[in-house]
Amino acid sequence: MVSVTWTVASFSLSPLQVSSFLVQQMHMSQTAMRASHKDFETAVNQMKLLKKDPGNEMKLKLYALYKQATEGPCNMPKPGVLDLISKAKWDSWNALGSLPKETARQNYVELVSSLSSSESSSQGKPGADSKQPGYETLVVTSEDGITKIMLNRPTKKNAITTQMYQDIVLALEAAGKDDSTITVLTGNGDYYCSGNDLNNFTDIPPGGIEEQAKNNAILLRNFVGCFIDFPKPLVAAVNGPAVGISVTLLGLFDIVYASDRATFHTPFTHLGQSPEGCSSYTFPKIMGPAKAAEMLIFGKKLTAREACAQGLVTEVFPDSTFQKEVWTRLKAYSKLPPNAMRTSKQLIRNVEREKLHATNSEEISALQGRWRSEECTNAVMNFLSRKVKL
Numbered sequence: 001m002v003s004v005t006w007t008v009a010s011f012s013l014s015p016l017q018v019s020s021f022l023v024q025q026m027h028m029s030q031t032a033m034r035a036s037h038k039d040f041e042t043a044v045n046q047m048k049l050l051k052k053d054p055g056n057e058m059k060l061k062l063y064a065l066y067k068q069a070t071e072g073p074c075n076m077p078k079p080g081v082l083d084l085i086s087k088a089k090w091d092s093w094n095a096l097g098s099l100p101k102e103t104a105r106q107n108y109v110e111l112v113s114s115l116s117s118s119e120s121s122s123q124g125k126p127g128a129d130s131k132q133p134g135y136e137t138l139v140v141t142s143e144d145g146i147t148k149i150m151l152n153r154p155t156k157k158n159a160i161t162t163q164m165y166q167d168i169v170l171a172l173e174a175a176g177k178d179d180s181t182i183t184v185l186t187g188n189g190d191y192y193c194s195g196n197d198l199n200n201f202t203d204i205p206p207g208g209i210e211e212q213a214k215n216n217a218i219l220l221r222n223f224v225g226c227f228i229d230f231p232k233p234l235v236a237a238v239n240g241p242a243v244g245i246s247v248t249l250l251g252l253f254d255i256v257y258a259s260d261r262a263t264f265h266t267p268f269t270h271l272g273q274s275p276e277g278c279s280s281y282t283f284p285k286i287m288g289p290a291k292a293a294e295m296l297i298f299g300k301k302l303t304a305r306e307a308c309a310q311g312l313v314t315e316v317f318p319d320s321t322f323q324k325e326v327w328t329r330l331k332a333y334s335k336l337p338p339n340a341m342r343t344s345k346q347l348i349r350n351v352e353r354e355k356l357h358a359t360n361s362e363e364i365s366a367l368q369g370r371w372r373s374e375e376c377t378n379a380v381m382n383f384l385s386r387k388v389k390l
């Protein structure tokens with residue numbers, strides 16, 4: 001797939017953010033010393049050396065300032081509303097109005113300089129997203145008969161990128177074949193997972209939204225299929241709030257342990273979308289049709305205790321002792337005879353395996369329609385431009 005992105009001084013831009021910051025930029029440096037063309041060139045090169053992605057909002061600001069500094073006020077026709085990326089670029093640049101080129105240059109230089117210094121001062125600090133060799137955004141460890149797959153984008157609430165869907169599939173395939181007896185999925189940081197990374201929708205291939213919907217459908221079918229067919233006991237350690245697909249998938253796990261800080265939220269309607277992860281089948285079966293409808297159609301958010309009362313969660317632990325209690329329990333389970341555990345899991349799953357795959361297919365064809373809809377496009381745009389927070 002060729003992703004439609006912008007490259008400004010080595011960073012690809014794929015966001016939707018129209019920030020009032022851009023307007024503030026117009027006034028920010030009017031009294032500051034003017035940056036020379038050489039300072040500007042140095043800043044452009046400095047951007048190439050940054051190790052950390054500065055985030056979509058910042059990339060948009062830089063894009064707009066760069067264009068203003070090099071070409072002057074926005075002179076392009078306004079793109080159509082469905083051309084999300086071009087529209088966001090246009091909005092950002094256009095918001096700079098008649099900001100003089102020299103001021104834009106100065107603001108660009110200051111912004112890059114602040115990025116460089118915050119990067120050098122935060123190097124090695126805990127809490128930042130870190131990359132493990134092999135996987136971009138997962139940490140996979142195997143110990144005491146347990147393979148742990150940890151989502152590792154804490155600064156983005158562990159939102160699942162396209163790459164991450166593929167990495168999770170690879171990690172599950174490997175875990176299914178390794179020596180461990182139990183596999184655990186969990187999140188790093190304060191969130192378990194905030195669901196699909198909504199920026200995935202801005203990565204538009206040459207064939208446009210149609211092709212994007214087809215690619216997402218293939219990705220999702222394979223991803224959910226892996227959970228349906230996972231051969232060993234699969235446990236979710238829900239360490240914090242869970243949103244979207246990270247909630248719906250829970251119906252395919254064998255055990256779900258949750259911190260009492262966790263919440264369970266499936267805002268599909270708000271996003272102009274429909275349920276996935278086989279939840280249109282598993283949720284009514286687990287909690288009854290009325291409770292399932294309130295979650296899946298109306299986006300009702302459940303606390304951990306409510307989710308437990310409704311059968312989606314196996315057990316809730318106080319957040320302060322969550323890790324200790326869960327891992328002690330799992331270590332004991334991992335010593336049980338592995339083949340007997342696998343056989344029992346397979347027997348339970350075989351009863352409804354076909355039904356689950358059929359549900360997965362049906363949900364995905366409904367979603368393909370949703371992804372092409374204006375309701376979905378507008379909702380995603382709203383989130384990415386921060387007009388609403390779910």
Ligand SMILES: CCCC/C=C/CC(=O)SCCNC(=O)CCNC(=O)[C@H](O)C(C)(C)COP(=O)(O)OP(=O)(O)OC[C@H]1O[C@@H](n2cnc3c(N)ncnc32)[C@H](O)[C@@H]1OP(=O)(O)O
Nearest residue numbers: 055155156157159194195196197198199216220244245390
């Ligand atoms: C291709 C297969 C498709 C499968 C479809 C699946 C359906 C779903 O999963 S639907 C659910 C999608 N998820 C959401 O709608 C959640 C969106 N996020 C939020 O509402 C909020 O971020 C939050 C409630 C999760 C957290 O709010 P909080 O104020 O605590 O933190 P923020 O400042 O908003 O987040 C920090 C940082 O993380 C970015 N981020 C968080 N979640 C997502 C996400 N799902 N997609 C993209 N980005 C996300 C957020 O933008 C912030 O980034 P910046 O620091 O760069 O602003």
